[in-house]
Amino acid sequence: MKQERAMIVVGAGEAGTAAAVALRQGGWPGRVILIGSEATLPYERPPLSKGLLTEGEDSGPKFLITAQRLTELAIDYLAGVNVLSIDRATNTVSLQGGELLAYERLLLATGARPRTLGVPVDPECRMVTLRTYADAVAIRQTLRPGCGVVVIGGGFIGLEVAASAVSRGASVTVLEAGPRLLMRAVPASIAERIKAKHLDAGVRIELDATVAGIEAVEEQSLVSLADGRSFPADLVLVGVGAVPNVELAQAAGLAIEKGIAASDTLATSDPDIFTAGDCCSFPHRLYGERMRLEVWRNAWQQGAIAAANMLGLGSAYESVPWFWSDQYDETLQIAGIYSNSDAAINRDLGDKGQICFYLAPDGRLVAACGFGSLATISKDIRIAETMIGRRIRPDADALANPAIAIKSLAS
Amino acid sequence: MTKIGEWVEVCTSDAIAPEEAMRFSHGERSFAIIRSLEGNFFAIDGHCSHEKVHLADGIVDGNIIECPKHFGTFDYRTGEARALPACVDLRRYEIKVDSNVVFIKI
Ligand SMILES: Cc1cc2nc3c(=O)[nH]c(=O)nc-3n(C[C@H](O)[C@H](O)[C@H](O)COP(=O)(O)OP(=O)(O)OC[C@H]3O[C@@H](n4cnc5c(N)ncnc54)[C@H](O)[C@@H]3O)c2cc1C
Numbered sequence: 360m361k362q363e364r365a366m367i368v369v370g371a372g373e374a375g376t377a378a379a380v381a382l383r384q385g386g387w388p389g390r391v392i393l394i395g396s397e398a399t400l401p402y403e404r405p406p407l408s409k410g411l412l413t414e415g416e417d418s419g420p421k422f423l424i425t426a427q428r429l430t431e432l433a434i435d436y437l438a439g440v441n442v443l444s445i446d447r448a449t450n451t452v453s454l455q456g457g458e459l460l461a462y463e464r465l466l467l468a469t470g471a472r473p474r475t476l477g478v479p480v481d482p483e484c485r486m487v488t489l490r491t492y493a494d495a496v497a498i499r500q501t502l503r504p505g506c507g508v509v510v511i512g513g514g515f516i517g518l519e520v521a522a523s524a525v526s527r528g529a530s531v532t533v534l535e536a537g538p539r540l541l542m543r544a545v546p547a548s549i550a551e552r553i554k555a556k557h558l559d560a561g562v563r564i565e566l567d568a569t570v571a572g573i574e575a576v577e578e579q580s581l582v583s584l585a586d587g588r589s590f591p592a593d594l595v596l597v598g599v600g601a602v603p604n605v606e607l608a609q610a611a612g613l614a615i616e617k618g619i620a621a622s623d624t625l626a627t628s629d630p631d632i633f634t635a636g637d638c639c640s641f642p643h644r645l646y647g648e649r650m651r652l653e654v655w656r657n658a659w660q661q662g663a664i665a666a667a668n669m670l671g672l673g674s675a676y677e678s679v680p681w682f683w684s685d686q687y688d689e690t691l692q693i694a695g696i697y698s699n700s701d702a703a704i705n706r707d708l709g710d711k712g713q714i715c716f717y718l719a720p721d722g723r724l725v726a727a728c729g730f731g732s733l734a735t736i737s738k739d740i741r742i743a744e745t746m747i748g749r750r751i752r753p754d755a756d757a758l759a760n761p762a763i764a765i766k767s768l769a770s
Numbered sequence: 771m772t773k774i775g776e777w778v779e780v781c782t783s784d785a786i787a788p789e790e791a792m793r794f795s796h797g798e799r800s801f802a803i804i805r806s807l808e809g810n811f812f813a814i815d816g817h818c819s820h821e822k823v824h825l826a827d828g829i830v831d832g833n834i835i836e837c838p839k840h841f842g843t844f845d846y847r848t849g850e851a852r853a854l855p856a857c858v859d860l861r862r863y864e865i866k867v868d869s870n871v872v873f874i875k876i
Pocket residue numbers: 369370371372373374375394395396397403404405406407408440441442443468469470471489490491516604607635636637638652653654655656658681682683684685
């Protein structure tokens with residue numbers, strides 16, 4: 360009986376889709392079922408805040424896989440279907456519509472959803488978040504020259520939408536509750552560069568701006584701050600972070616800690632159930648702590664590793680975290696993770712950009728954060744990524760000196 | 771006007787160091803010209819097949835050129851996509867070196 364059970368993947372985002380492909384390529388002979396609550400083919404999310412908002416015509420989502428390829432790989436893709444519950448006693452999942460499917464191994468790749476604002480919002484307001492293609496289309500349709508956009512949250516998604524909106528002629532204000540942009544994500548000097556680009560483009564940025572509520576006033580939405588100021592908008596975008604979709608796992612009694620808790624092989628507290636991507640928390644060998652990442656490369660790499668381990672490989676996930684964001688014609692790339700106890704070393708590349716390296720108290724390179732043109736920063740960030748993975752202890756003065764090639768410090 | 775299949779001069783052979791790539795544009799088209807560690811020259815489409823990012827700014831390692839944006843990789847001898855997120859192959863072009871001058875057939 361057991362052989363007839365399928366490999367089931369819940370969530371057809373980056374992680375789930377990569378896993379379904381890897382299960383087949385890894386040699387699983389039985390059924391592979393990929394179940395996703397969105398109705399389209401799986402697609403990439405990063406373009407939703409970038410090209411999809413700025414391009415002249417909506418070219419549709421950027422699909423991760425074609426229908427033909429799904430057929431070739433014999434992956435059964437159930438689109439627009441929600442998984443409602445998991446029965447761990449019988450190894451089955453129940454689908455919206457009542458169907459039950461039995462699994463040999465199950466992957467939970469349910470992703471994350473936008474965090475809500477937690478202040479009173481009049482339901483008549485034009486307030487949106489951005490996670491899905493449908494969200495991006497709704498934003499795109501409102502963006503026209505002269506329209507007023509208020510972005511709540513100066514994080515990556517908010518800033519990318521601000522850049523896209525201002526390039527479409529909208530008048531854009533970013534409201535950030537913290538004392539500066541990207542407070543936890545990038546060093547202050549890089550945040551300053553990013554802020555300068557936004558100001559140059561005509562984006563208005565308000566820091567220490569705590570939103571108290573949003574009201575509908577005539578045709579507009581009025582965002583009011585705790586300090587009494589208010590900002591009218593035709594569209595309010597809320598970009599205040601994301602929360603992992605853990606409810607399905609939680610209801611099934613799986614361990615939850617920051618996300619669906621996994622081991623370094625991405626197995627949950629039930630050895631038949633794995634997890635990957637934005638919903639998953641895991642211990643990272645390089646940093647000695649449990650973390651949950653919300654980044655694109657991690658999602659598909661974890662999907663592939665989880666699939667291999669569902670087939671019994673037992674390999675640990677230990678990639679160096681890596682993230683990018685586009686801000687106008689420049690790019691930000693971050694390899695690794697740093698904390699307040701790490702020493703920051705700045706490599707100033709003049710007008711072309713800057714890279715900030717972080718050394719742990721023991722001298723080990725743990726992170727590198729670069730901002731500038733792609734040609735200026737990408738090679739060095741890539742080399743830094745390898746150095747981080749290999750626990751290299753480079754000389755701090757050499758890192759700071761742009762005349763010394765990073766490559767020469769890599770061993 | 772260049773005709774299809776014509777040899778076009780790119781650069782002198784010392785203009786590209788081993789394990790480096792160079793951007794070469796001709797009319798509307800752009801190519802990545804790669805020199806292997808052994809010193810041989812290769813040419814493929816300039817832009818990554820994932821997004822429109824030039825590959826000449828990427829790292830050359832062995833037979834692979836890596837896209838600087840999201841690290842999709844291609845075998846520069848054949849144009850074949852080798853690692854995600856690159857999954858569509860690129861075209862490769864013939865190269866010849868004549869009296870220390872590199873030519874591409876486009
Ligand atoms: C606008 C935007 C821009 C981004 N830009 C960048 C960037 O520039 N760089 C970067 O590194 N990262 C970026 N990211 C982050 C990156 O896209 C995510 O890390 C990645 O998509 C996570 O993939 P995932 O598969 O874990 O989750 P998701 O892509 O969220 O996929 C999960 C899927 O599971 C479905 N699902 C959930 N529960 C169920 C259920 N019970 N039954 C069936 N289906 C279910 C969801 O509907 C969803 O389709 C961006 C994200 C967004 C939203």
